[in-house]
Amino acid sequence: MEHRIDRIKKQLHAQSYKLTPQREATVRVLLEHEADHLSAEDIYLLVKEKAPEIGLATVYRTLELLSELKIVDKINFGDGVSRYDLRKEGAEHFHHHLVCIECGSVEEIMEDLLGDVEKIIESQWGFQVQDHRLTFHGLCKVCQTATVKST
Amino acid sequence: MEHRIDRIKKQLHAQSYKLTPQREATVRVLLEHEADHLSAEDIYLLVKEKAPEIGLATVYRTLELLSELKIVDKINFGDGVSRYDLRKEGAEHFHHHLVCIECGSVEEIMEDLLGDVEKIIESQWGFQVQDHRLTFHGLCKVCQTATVKST
DNA sequence: ATTACTTTATAATAATTACACTTTATGCTT
DNA sequence: AAGCATAAAGTGTAATTATTATAAAGTAAT
Numbered sequence: 001m002e003h004r005i006d007r008i009k010k011q012l013h014a015q016s017y018k019l020t021p022q023r024e025a026t027v028r029v030l031l032e033h034e035a036d037h038l039s040a041e042d043i044y045l046l047v048k049e050k051a052p053e054i055g056l057a058t059v060y061r062t063l064e065l066l067s068e069l070k071i072v073d074k075i076n077f078g079d080g081v082s083r084y085d086l087r088k089e090g091a092e093h094f095h096h097h098l099v100c101i102e103c104g105s106v107e108e109i110m111e112d113l114l115g116d117v118e119k120i121i122e123s124q125w126g127f128q129v130q131d132h133r134l135t136f137h138g139l140c141k142v143c144q145t146a147t148v149k150s151t
Numbered sequence: 152m153e154h155r156i157d158r159i160k161k162q163l164h165a166q167s168y169k170l171t172p173q174r175e176a177t178v179r180v181l182l183e184h185e186a187d188h189l190s191a192e193d194i195y196l197l198v199k200e201k202a203p204e205i206g207l208a209t210v211y212r213t214l215e216l217l218s219e220l221k222i223v224d225k226i227n228f229g230d231g232v233s234r235y236d237l238r239k240e241g242a243e244h245f246h247h248h249l250v251c252i253e254c255g256s257v258e259e260i261m262e263d264l265l266g267d268v269e270k271i272i273e274s275q276w277g278f279q280v281q282d283h284r285l286t287f288h289g290l291c292k293v294c295q296t297a298t299v300k301s302t
Numbered sequence: 303a304t305t306a307c308t309t310t311a312t313a314a315t316a317a318t319t320a321c322a323c324t325t326t327a328t329g330c331t332t
Numbered sequence: 333a334a335g336c337a338t339a340a341a342g343t344g345t346a347a348t349t350a351t352t353a354t355a356a357a358g359t360a361a362t
Contacts, residue, residue, distance in 0.1 A: 018327085020341065040317080055343045060318065076227045080351075081317070098278045107278070113271060117264045121287055125258065127249045130289040136272055138281040169360090171308065191350080206310045211351065231318075232350070 004031060004089070008071055015069060025051040026062045030072060030086050037075065037083040037097075037106050077106070077135065096134040102143035155182060155240070159222055166220060176202040177213045181223060181237050188226065188234040188248075188257050228257070228286065247285040253294035 008027055009019040019027075029046045030038075038046070044059045063084050066072040073085045073094055088095065088110065096109040118129045139147065159178055160170040170178075180197045181189075189197070195210045214235050217223040224236045224245055239246065239261060247260040269280045290298065 018340080020326090022342070053343080055345095057319080057344080058342055061341085074229065076229060078225065078227060098272065098276060100278075101281065107276065109272075109276070113268045117268070118287070120264060121249065121260075125249060125260070126292040126295075127251075127258070127287065128290040128295055129287045130252065132288065133284070133286045135284045136269070136278065136280045137283065139279040141277040144277075144279055169307080171359090173309070204310085206312095208311080208352080209309055212308085 022054050023062050039081040098136050100140035173205050174213045190232040249287050251291035
């Protein structure tokens with residue numbers, strides 16, 4: 001944990017930003033909830049537990065900053081709120097998501113499944129890919145069996 | 152054009168919805184701007200040109216209805232607004248997008264490049280895919296050459 | 303004519319951003 | 333090292349923007 005905080009600190013310093021206590025608290029919340037896909041509001045509330053004096057605007061600004069530095073990814077699953085997701089160590093690509101349309105659960109896929117597809121895009125469309133967002137919508141394992149049962 | 156309106160009319164009727172004049176006007180705007188990715192507001196303004204008495208809420212409701220019936224796709228490129236995009240005739244999958252981070256242009260890709268990937272998702276994660284969203288962010292052809300020149 | 307849909311205009315809500323002001327950190331001068 | 337100037341960051345609140353809800357009125361079909 002400390003190690004990752006440290007790395008992020010360095011990433012900030014590299015662009016001459018500082019890891020202020022508020023920013024650190026925010027990053028810690030993100031680290032502690034890596035599996036979730038928290039909204040800005042969620043993060044704000046969690047940060048407030050450890051640092052009650054922090055302001056919502058600061059959380060938003062911190063998230064935006066982290067987002068610009070590609071430390072977190074800002075994602076949007078289509079329900080009016082933006083969610084923020086830490087990039088994994090050394091991952092230079094955005095990970096994929098499986099969103100269940102029944103229960104709303106979100107699963108992450110770390111593997112990069114788009115290598116071939118990106119090659120096609122670059123050669124056939126002349127588009128230089130820098131990043132991608134891939135989300136699948138469908139039924140997760142649990143809801144598949146639940147659906148079968150109920151019919 | 153009339154043919155496509157007709158088909159959409161039938162799709163609505165099949166679910167016992169009617170193609171009211173307001174809905175038709177909205178659909179016509181979508182058809183006339185198929186290449187664009189209009190926001191609800193954009194659509195509202197365009198619809199207003201031909202049917203000034205229409206209300207914004209109606210446009211929103213129509214778009215939501217069309218979205219539910221999978222006649223249009225609601226997409227989100229990360230700039231706070233939802234955009235609406237007609238599905239192509241007979242396309243049962245969501246098409247992909249190439250968004251240029253320099254000039255903001257959006258190109259569409261009709262081919263389904265995810266067949267193999269979806270198979271992997273289903274077999275390896277047990278997730279039953281129903282739809283997907285795939286967006287690439289990067290540099291379009293024009294901006295690539297522009298960038299080279301300016302350096 | 304009654305019933306269920308739709309639409310309209312407007313108000314309400316919710317997420318995000320802008321603003322004016324205060325606090326904190328940093329560097330320079332002595 | 334102490335004191336001051338400058339810049340960066342943070343705070344609470346107000347403003348903005350997109351979207352949704354609501355109540356009243358209009359349409360259309362049985």
